[in-house]
Amino acid sequence: MGVYETKLRTLYVMRILAENTDQDHILNATDICKLLEQQYQIHADRRTIYGEIEALRMFGVDIIQQKGKASGYYIGERSFEFPELKLLVDSVQSSKFITEKKSRELIFKLEKLCSTFQAEQLAKQVTILNRLKTENEEIYYSVDKIHSAIYNNKKIQFQYAEWTPKKELRFRKNGMFYKISPWVLTWDDEKYYLIAFDDVAGKVKHYRVDKMKHLDICEEDREGQKQFEKFDPSELTKKTFGMYGGMEIGVKLLCQNSLAGVILDRFGKDVWMRTVDENQFIVHVNVVVSPQFFGWITGIGAHMKIVEPMEVREAYRKYLETILEGYRV
Structure with missing residues (x-):
């Protein structure tokens, strides 16, 4: 030999x-x-x-x-333990932004990291059919380009789309290309968002990555470093609902004790909470006031009330009245 x-x-x-x-x-x-x-x-x-x-x-x-x-x-020990591979397979098949085709490709590669016997077990837990999945294969490569632009300190440009009642993606601003400085990719409510600096508007904005089309990396260096010097994406996701922008305000909420877990899951364990009586507590949180925040409050129902500030209480009351107006006979 x-x-x-x-x-x-x-x-x-x-x-x-x-x-x-x-x-x-x-x-x-x-x-x-x-x-x-x-x-x-x-x-x-x-x-x-x-x-x-x-x-x-x-x-x-x-x-x-x-x-x-x-x-x-x-x-014995491999790069990934079998329970870890199960978690990764679950994550891939439940991720809406990964297409069905790409999900199957990724899971097949994950199966190569264990024995054929364990791969059979992984295959049995794969249920991709009938799950809500994007059809936009482009998002997979857009994420890669955004990471590359952030690493190389470059701007990106892309066309931004929105859904129409005909279930078609239509470009905003007549297909004009957006040019912005990407800083942070974040995951919220099963969607990928890019947090970036728009130097024309002079402020931080959010973009849904699955709505970006024809994305390319530009030659210009990024701007907005000052705005992102102490930026904490985890704090942003606590304050914003659905990644919609708005004015950040300190809000006092009166909650039933049964909502303690809801508050801690949403805002973290560092949030300030004070007992009112044996049934209720007060919590102070900073939130970005938006229709999505009001929708979150409405979904919880009568067990949570906005106490202060009065302008937010009034804005919420008008939000509810507008909704009720659409149901008047």
Whole structure:
């Protein structure tokens, strides 16, 4: 056997162990010899396999030897543990911004990171059909370009679209290209948003990545560094609802005790809360006041009330009256 065949044999042994073994499935030296012969037409004896396994261990592959009646070898620690792969598969198939085609491609690649037996288990939990998925394959590459622009400190340009009642994407501003400085990609309500600086308007804006079309990286350097020096995306997502902009205001809310978990999930454990009586508490939060914030309050119902400031209470009352007006007979 030549030098290249010897090197290939070592790699093939590693592949055989990676694909065919885990804690519940082991192979002994004889099994590995048979698979080498069947799959790669390479002849080897058991002593050769022992040497290959030792070489792979020295290389850093975690090969565990099981002794006893059912002795043999299996791959121990891998790049991803099996429960981690399950979480990743769940994330991919539930992500609305990844198309059905791309979801299947990614899950197939994830299955390559475990044994074939574990891959079968992953395949059984895949249920992509009938899930809400975007049809915009372009978003996958737009995210990559945005990351690249942020890393290289460059502006981007794109056309921005919106849905019509005919279920068609129509370009805003007659198809004019937006040119902005990208700073942060964030995930909110199962959607990807770009937080960027618009130097023409002189302010920070949000854009839905799935509505961006024909995105390209520009030659100009980004602007808006001062606005993003102390920017905390996690704080932004606490204050905004649906990533809609508006004026940030400190709001006092009167809540039933049963809403403590809702408040902590939304605003975090650092939020200020004070007990009023055995049934209610007061919470002070900073929010971006918008129709989406009012919609969130409405969804919770009578168990939460806006106490202060009065202008926000009044704006909310008018919001409700406008809705009720549409239902008057």
